[in-house]
Amino acid sequence: MAEHKLLLKHADDKAYATLQGYQAKGGYEGLKKAMAMSREEVIGEVKTSGLRGRGGAGFPTWIKWSGIPKEKTDMHVLICNADEGEPGTFKDKQLMEDTPFLVVEGMTIAAHACQADVGYIYIRGEFVDAARSLRKAIDEAYAANLLGKNIQGSGLDFDLHIHMGAGAYECGEESALMSSLMGERGMPRLKFPHAPFPTVSGIWEKPTIINNVESYAAAVPILQDGGEAYAKLGASTQRSTGTKLFSVSGHVNKPGNYEIEFGTSLMELLDLAGGIKGGKLKACVPGGSSVPIINADSCEKAIIGYEEMGDVGSMVGSGAAMFLNEHSCIVSFIWRTAQFYAHESCGKCTPCREGTKWMLKILERIMKGGGEAGDMELLMQITEQIDGRSFCGLGDAAAWPVAAALKVFPEEFEYFIKNGRSMVDSEEARALAPKWAQAVSV
Amino acid sequence: MPTVSDLIQLGSRNDRPKRPEPADLQLKFSDKAVAQLDSLRGHYPEEKACVLPGLWIAQREYDGTLSPEAIAEVAHRLNRSFAEVEGVATFYSMYNTGHAPGKHVIEVCTCLSCHMCGAYRVADSLKEKLGIEFGETTEDGLFTLHEVECLNACDRAPLIQVGDEYIGPVTEADVDKLLTDLKSRPERSSVQISDEIVKVHLQADEA
Numbered sequence: 001m002a003e004h005k006l007l008l009k010h011a012d013d014k015a016y017a018t019l020q021g022y023q024a025k026g027g028y029e030g031l032k033k034a035m036a037m038s039r040e041e042v043i044g045e046v047k048t049s050g051l052r053g054r055g056g057a058g059f060p061t062w063i064k065w066s067g068i069p070k071e072k073t074d075m076h077v078l079i080c081n082a083d084e085g086e087p088g089t090f091k092d093k094q095l096m097e098d099t100p101f102l103v104v105e106g107m108t109i110a111a112h113a114c115q116a117d118v119g120y121i122y123i124r125g126e127f128v129d130a131a132r133s134l135r136k137a138i139d140e141a142y143a144a145n146l147l148g149k150n151i152q153g154s155g156l157d158f159d160l161h162i163h164m165g166a167g168a169y170e171c172g173e174e175s176a177l178m179s180s181l182m183g184e185r186g187m188p189r190l191k192f193p194h195a196p197f198p199t200v201s202g203i204w205e206k207p208t209i210i211n212n213v214e215s216y217a218a219a220v221p222i223l224q225d226g227g228e229a230y231a232k233l234g235a236s237t238q239r240s241t242g243t244k245l246f247s248v249s250g251h252v253n254k255p256g257n258y259e260i261e262f263g264t265s266l267m268e269l270l271d272l273a274g275g276i277k278g279g280k281l282k283a284c285v286p287g288g289s290s291v292p293i294i295n296a297d298s299c300e301k302a303i304i305g306y307e308e309m310g311d312v313g314s315m316v317g318s319g320a321a322m323f324l325n326e327h328s329c330i331v332s333f334i335w336r337t338a339q340f341y342a343h344e345s346c347g348k349c350t351p352c353r354e355g356t357k358w359m360l361k362i363l364e365r366i367m368k369g370g371g372e373a374g375d376m377e378l379l380m381q382i383t384e385q386i387d388g389r390s391f392c393g394l395g396d397a398a399a400w401p402v403a404a405a406l407k408v409f410p411e412e413f414e415y416f417i418k419n420g421r422s423m424v425d426s427e428e429a430r431a432l433a434p435k436w437a438q439a440v441s442v
Numbered sequence: 443m444p445t446v447s448d449l450i451q452l453g454s455r456n457d458r459p460k461r462p463e464p465a466d467l468q469l470k471f472s473d474k475a476v477a478q479l480d481s482l483r484g485h486y487p488e489e490k491a492c493v494l495p496g497l498w499i500a501q502r503e504y505d506g507t508l509s510p511e512a513i514a515e516v517a518h519r520l521n522r523s524f525a526e527v528e529g530v531a532t533f534y535s536m537y538n539t540g541h542a543p544g545k546h547v548i549e550v551c552t553c554l555s556c557h558m559c560g561a562y563r564v565a566d567s568l569k570e571k572l573g574i575e576f577g578e579t580t581e582d583g584l585f586t587l588h589e590v591e592c593l594n595a596c597d598r599a600p601l602i603q604v605g606d607e608y609i610g611p612v613t614e615a616d617v618d619k620l621l622t623d624l625k626s627r628p629e630r631s632s633v634q635i636s637d638e639i640v641k642v643h644l645q646a647d648e649a
């Protein structure tokens with residue numbers, strides 16, 4: 001299967017980032033159609049499309065949108081989660097840089113469907129290029145009355161602002177993002193059933209919709225060509241429809257974003273990215289650092305779909321496939337994963353704050369050649385104590401990759417602990433390790 | 443110059459923390475900065491939401507560092523207590539609250555894809571050439587080296603960031619040229635990125 005481009009179709013065209021170029025390619029047709037419909041009809045179209053949130057959890061978008069109170073008594077807020085921080089992912093970055101109007105138009109469609117008065121695009125601080133591109137798009141849209149008061153005479157008022165983060169992965173978690181946007185530390189808040197859904201009482205206690213960049217962008221082709229056409233894509237899967245952007249990186253010849261139809265196999269995705277580089281395929285983390293790692297055999301079987309990926313023990317996640325060749329030391333890879341979560345844990349709850357540090361400490365000890373018998377069991381035990389016992393999804397996400405690696409590649413951990421060095425012994429492998437670990441890896 | 447304990451105003455138990463007042467402060471925001479903060483207020487239903495953008499403005503106005511004075515000025519202007527704003531500022535890694543960074547801040551991504559594509563070789567080479575470890579600044583104050591988590595442009599691994607610019611893929615062989623190029627840059631990278639970030643918040647008629 002080749003790429004199937006709905007969102008990235010014109011991404012190479014520089015003019016597509018300007019209003020004129022965007023409209024020349026059919027831009028804002030989707031909004032026009034949406035405006036001619038009632039808000040229920042727009043949500044109905046999204047329901048027909050089967051669109052599921054592209055930020056990681058795969059929650060049906062239409063259910064979220066219909067959670068907004070029917071009677072409008074207060075300001076409604078729309079948030080675009082552009083905090084893209086999941087290691088391996090860079091699809092939202094490209095959408096914002098190359099196709100900013102898809103994001104703006106998608107949000108305007110959602111504003112109509114959710115009766116939103118104001119929208120915020122929360123962009124991670126490092127993404128200045130993406131923010132500049134969106135800034136230009138928003139300014140142009142205002143000038144053409146595609147944002148602001150009484151958009152195109154439709155009666156819809158919608159303001160759109162950019163809000164920059166300042167370096168914290170945790171702010172991608174939706175309730176932490178709201179804390180951050182309100183001017184607080186980026187820590188998560190109580191969730192349903194301990195607190196109302198954000199659609200009822202979200203940021204500033206106002207009805208709030210929060211979606212990923214790609215989810216909003218997908219609303220454009222859905223409204224333009226109809227939900228049914230979108231739902232036809234991915235027919236070979238159980239419950240995944242449309243296209244998905246995949247960021248492919250690691251040991252591949254052509255790293256980059258590839259837009260594929262659900263139902264494509266993981267190996268086809270690898271082929272699109274030019275195949276594996278520097279040796280044979282060893283493993284893949286198919287959906288961003290938070291999802292379980294799979295070995296080459298599972299890669300051969302993996303079909304890209306929310307349910308199908310579960311069959312090989314992993315997940316679609318945010319859509320970021322990192323492929324590893326035979327010279328990759330899994331222990332080293334997992335040690336670095338653990339460092340990421342230990343660094344990004346916000347510190348609010350104990351299992352994650354302490355557990356991520358313990359895991360890192362043990363993995364560091366193994367990497368230094370000082371692994372002890374029982375370390376694998378200890379690591380596994382810690383993952384079990386974090387998973388499901390943390391305040392937000394970051395804790396679970398920190399536990400899964402470690403647990404999966406221990407299950408899928410136990411021999412590598414055993415070898416490292418026993419011999420004080422990596423089982424993967426090659427010039428290439430040694431060169432990749434940090435100096436302090438290299439001393440024992442040779 | 444007020445001390446930190448002046449700024450956090452240890453008062454009686456029943457006192458709500460108050461905002462720092464000008465008597466304790468030397469307000470340094472330029473007219474432009476004050477106007478930008480005013481425009482930002484219009485973006486949100488609550489003034490408190492301006493804390494993050496306010497800190498970006500302050501980081502630019504205070505030469506790239508959020509010193510206690512800089513944080514106090516943000517707190518004053520947004521009617522928050524010093525402790526609250528300091529608590530926010532220290533949460534985020536892109537605010538320089540600890541120490542003043544060097545003129546050029548080099549941030550090396552060593553996260554997963556970059557690690558697998560040789561980031562530690564680049565990092566080790568930078569450390570050796572600059573004679574510093576991660577988190578340190580060279581004696582001449584020119585360079586600060588940081589290890590950062592995924593910058594989410596892993597297709598360009600191994601990647602580094604300087605100011606608002608992503609540079610990658612980089613190899614050990616590129617390090618000398620990179621350092622020479624950076625030396626010729628007039629601007630401080632932490633000021634430059636803060637300014638760019640402030641600008642993208644503002645609409646065409648606000649900037």
Ligand SMILES: Cc1cc2nc3c(=O)[nH]c(=O)nc-3n(C[C@H](O)[C@H](O)[C@H](O)COP(=O)(O)O)c2cc1C
Nearest residue numbers: 053054055081083084085172173174211212215393
């Ligand atoms: C630790 C953590 C980090 C997250 N980071 C992101 C992110 O960077 N971008 C994103 O869209 N969603 C992220 N999410 C998921 C969001 O919480 C939320 O589910 C998503 O924004 C909803 O949008 P969607 O329904 O369109 O996917 C993260 C979740 C967790 C637990």
Ligand code: SF4
Nearest residue numbers: 347348349352392395
């Ligand atoms: S799991 Fe707990 S400590 Fe970890 S990021 Fe979430 S709230 Fe913070």
Ligand code: FES
Nearest residue numbers: 551555556593596
């Ligand atoms: S791992 Fe370095 S940019 Fe993603």
